[in-house]
Amino acid sequence: MTDDTGEPAASDDDPATGGDPTDVPIDRFHEALEAEERPVATASEVARRLGTTQAAARDALSDLVERGDVDRLDVESDPVVFYPSDWGALASRERVVAFPSRREIVVDRPTQFTRARLSQFAYLVDTTGTEPGTRGYLYRIRQEDVWAAPFEDADGLIGSLRAVLPRRADHLEEWVRDQWRRAHRFRLYTHEDGYVVLEAANESLMGNVAESHLEDGQLRAPISETEAWVNEDAVASVKRALYDAGYPVEDDRDLETGDPVDIDLTTELRDYQETWVDTFLESRSGVYVGPPGSGKTIAAIATIAAVGGETLILVPSRELAGQWRDELLAHSTVDPADVGLYHGGEKEIRPVTIATYQIAGMDRHRSLFDSREWGLICFDEAHHVSAPVYSRTAELQSKHRLGLSATPVRETGNEEEIYTLIGQPIGADWDALFEAGFVQEPEVEIRYVPWREELARNEYVSADGRERRRLAAENPAKVAEVRYLLAAHRGKKALVFVEYLDHGEAIADAIGAPFVSGETPHHDRAELFRRFREEGSDLDVLVVSRVGDEGIDLPNAELAVVASGLGGSRRQGSQRAGRTMRPEGSALVYVLATRGTSEEEFAQRQMRHLARKGVRVRETNVAE
């Protein structure tokens, strides 16, 4: 990158400087207290924090005392100290502190409104504290967040930024504008003669940026000072190279729609789903990001109907392929004969074909991609797209590309691939979804389980590596804990998740429930899931190994107990919780972690991910 951003002056970092020192609003006094990490402060401490003289601070504090905002306390032989009159307000109010030069924003006890705003243009790095009311949220604005921010223009984005920040941050605004500009400097479009053109906003961008970052052969020939003819095969790599150079490319090419498929949606879309679909149709690519159960599949079916072309749907597992087919038939007028499944079991290619990533990634099934004129490729659980499928995706740049993901693209780590090869995230704000009641907010409780058996503890202590992790996962005291939790919620539909087969079998035996693992034949699995879903059925509890982790539609699950599996990714944590985040059910998630082992930390990390989404997380120590 040649002309990077230029860090703003360091003085910006101190939130307590600037402003008129003689007129200290109560907020500034609160900030000074926070900075001192004390509930009271002397005038000279306040002066130091606010960057003013002691006399000015004393005057300002007197004003505040007069207004009734602050009280003073004369401490014998010590200087006078000041404290806010309304402690309650201090404890419950939101505080936003900006560190513009680091492009970071820390918010204590953010309101839903602030969180929704920030989620549009900032990345949530971390939260501290798990109890509501004690959380601090650390946000960072990265360049890709600005590039992907859902605004019409930079002014809209700046307006939203100003609404959140306690005061203007000129350097930060300048940087945001610069990043916004970068995202609108290069554009791809289809020439009326059918070839693809890369257009730069000016000559020097074409000369300096494009030429120095693109390789021979990616561009065929210049058309003008600001336009070049792009080699059809190199469209994805051009986008990728310019993205890496800090200039994401707008893609305005005409896309193929494939042979027509005429279907109508038979379910009425919710408002936010309509917005997703409209946004997609405008940009012709994108990823719907919403929590599990928020209706991405239905929105995708609406998108298929709207694009009206032959569609290839890629999913992570065979079960999901079957479910997709059922959903298509249930929510649209598609002719069942037009829907094909393509996976280890069946190999049908139809106008709407549902295939697994596994098969799609295999060289010998390459023809899947070019056997029809697909107009739309839909990537379900888009964070699963594997490297071979990505490289094939790169070849599919002329199609409409739709991704679906419950994990915000900003947290998957492979966002560059997703942004450049599939499309920008299109998302509803999760809080808004919870608030609208479309998705239930789960309550998550991490339960720290002690070792109850000396033998097990000793084995753990003397083991190392993977074995140690397994022993922590299989702490026998967890079996009793599972039994206790199920008894406490008797009659509720419950899923117990495990990582290890032995553990699953031990728990299944102890509670007398079936265990579904990778070794369970597909047919039996489907049958168990069906019985679990069935109203009034006697099957209330299933123990599930990793196979059940993703996308299996068990909308009536009311309770999930994650008994082991804490070595997994953050995403797994949210997916497991996701199983119970369906519109129905009372959505309770328990995570069991063996106390004093790395499981504690894993559990917290996984659940932090949910806490970021505003989900309530509670911690409990199980008695010895």
Ligand SMILES: Nc1ncnc2c1ncn2[C@@H]1O[C@H](COP(=O)(O)OP(=O)(O)OP(=O)(O)O)[C@@H](O)[C@H]1O
């Ligand atoms: N517009 C709608 N009207 C009525 N019901 C809907 C609508 N959209 C979604 N639903 C219902 O909500 C549930 C969840 O929808 P859907 O399966 O599309 O969610 P999802 O976001 O794809 O979930 P996951 O990420 O787990 O795959 C389904 O039972 C679906 O029928």
